[in-house]
Amino acid sequence: xxxxxxxxxxxxxxxxxxxxxxxxxxxxxxxxxxxxxxxxxxxxxxxxxxxxxxxxxxxxxxxxxxxxxxxxxxxxxxxxxxxxxxxxxxxxxxxxxxxxxxxxxxxxxxxxxxxxxxxxxxxxxxxxxxxxxxxxxxxxxxxxxxxxxxxxxxxxxxxxxxxxxxxxxxxxxxxxxxxxxxxxxxxxxxxxxxxxxxxxxxxxxxxxxxxxxxxxxxxxxxxxxxxxxxxxxxxxxxxxxxxxxxxxxxxxxxxxxxxxxxxxxxxxxxxxxxxxxxxxxxxxxxxxxxxxxxxxxxxxxxxxxxxxxxxxxxxxxxxxxxxxxxxxxxxxxxxxxxxxxxxxxxxxxxxxxxxxxxxxxxxxxxxxxxxxxxxxxxxxxxxx
Numbered sequence: 057x058x059x060x061x062x063x064x065x066x067x068x069x070x071x072x073x074x075x076x077x078x079x080x081x082x083x084x085x086x087x088x089x090x091x092x093x094x095x096x097x098x099x100x101x102x103x104x105x106x107x108x109x110x111x112x113x114x115x116x117x118x119x120x121x122x123x124x125x126x127x128x129x130x131x132x133x134x135x136x137x138x139x140x141x142x143x144x145x146x147x148x149x150x151x152x153x154x155x156x157x158x159x160x161x162x163x164x165x166x167x168x169x170x171x172x173x174x175x176x177x178x179x180x181x182x183x184x185x186x187x188x189x190x191x192x193x194x195x196x197x198x199x200x201x202x203x204x205x206x207x208x209x210x211x212x213x214x215x216x217x218x219x220x221x222x223x224x225x226x227x228x229x230x231x232x233x234x235x236x237x238x239x240x241x242x243x244x245x246x247x248x249x250x251x252x253x254x255x256x257x258x259x260x261x262x263x264x265x266x267x268x269x270x271x272x273x274x275x276x277x278x279x280x281x282x283x284x285x286x287x288x289x290x291x292x293x294x295x296x297x298x299x300x301x302x303x304x305x306x307x308x309x310x311x312x313x314x315x316x317x318x319x320x321x322x323x324x325x326x327x328x329x330x331x332x333x334x335x336x337x338x339x340x341x342x343x344x345x346x347x348x349x350x351x352x353x354x355x356x357x358x359x360x361x362x363x364x365x366x367x368x369x370x371x372x373x374x375x376x377x378x379x380x381x382x383x384x385x386x387x388x389x390x391x392x393x394x395x396x397x398x399x400x401x402x403x404x405x406x407x408x409x410x411x412x413x414x415x416x417x418x419x420x421x422x423x424x425x426x427x428x429x430x431x432x433x434x435x436x437x438x439x440x
Contacts, residue, residue, distance in 0.1 A: 345439025
């Protein structure tokens with residue numbers, strides 16, 4: 057028997073705590089989205105996945121812009137939507153905010169924010185006063201008389217957020233609202249989102265590719281790949297125990313497939329088997345699929361004693377082969393702000409080194425290197 061940590065971050069929200077319960081099936085040509093999720097009351101849930109996974113289709117179905125092929129949606133007020141009981145977007149109390157603020161260019165900023173309130177029957181003077189209050193809350197006090205074209209992209213996104221929150225939506229859907237903004241503006245909008253969603257206790261879903269946004273804004277995360285949910289749970293649990301290669305890449309972790317073998321993880325290497333151990337684990341049968349998860353920064357890199365592959369392999373075969381030590385080939389070097397990521401093969405592992413270490417190692421693609429990893433830095437998870 058071998059041992060592996062039981063994967064975390066796979067538990068759905070309890071039904072009693074769910075503001076939104078959705079079992080969304082949408083067919084578009086050859087693509088099929090079949091995703092079930094629950095979102096807790098008054099909290100933000102991040103939706104992550106690679107491009108083309110179905111994230112925007114999911115939000116469009118929840119908002120009412122796309123009709124369900126099958127399945128159902130229960131909104132926070134208890135309204136149930138199915139293919140036969142379709143409810144138009146205008147009657148759902150759901151607001152979808154994307155990368156484009158979609159402000160009315162002929163209206164003032166104040167009237168843009170007041171528009172949704174006026175449509176819902178609020179008196180014009182009351183709606184305009186509420187709009188000024190919301191503009192103050194998003195940091196745009198005094199800008200009410202301006203036209204959208206007079207504002208920066210980040211300021212327009214703040215106006216769009218104020219307009220969305222002013223109508224007290226049952227559910228707020230954010231489709232990558234920070235993608236088109238520069239880093240400084242995105243940081244400002246992220247802070248505004250965090251403050252306003254927290255203070256208003258708005259139930260929200262935010263589609264993002266960024267693990268930082270998920271960690272900074274959301275309590276839970278749902279991962280969608282190829283039209284299906286592949287992992288969900290608390291953001292920290294999911295990022296610490298990625299169930300797929302996509303999640304591992306987002307979290308900045310290595311996730312390497314192998315098998316359980318005599319209390320360790322084993323995979324094929326350039327000079328024979330590579331074996332890794334973990335500090336604590338749960339039992340998994342020998343031969344069962346096993347995934348090793350570890351940080352690139354925890355992988356130690358040394359030049360091989362011989363620069364040629366013939367010499368490096370000869371020495372590797374003559375020397376003892378301890379657990380957590382192996383010979384690998386450099387595939388490529390990727391610059392980082394403080395050094396480089398060293399991509400190696402057999403098995404495919406990424407290591408991080410500082411600029412000083414990189415200069416001392418004098419590495420190039422094709423070079424043999426020795427890698428080392430301690431048990432306390434490894435998590436072993438059952439494959440799948």
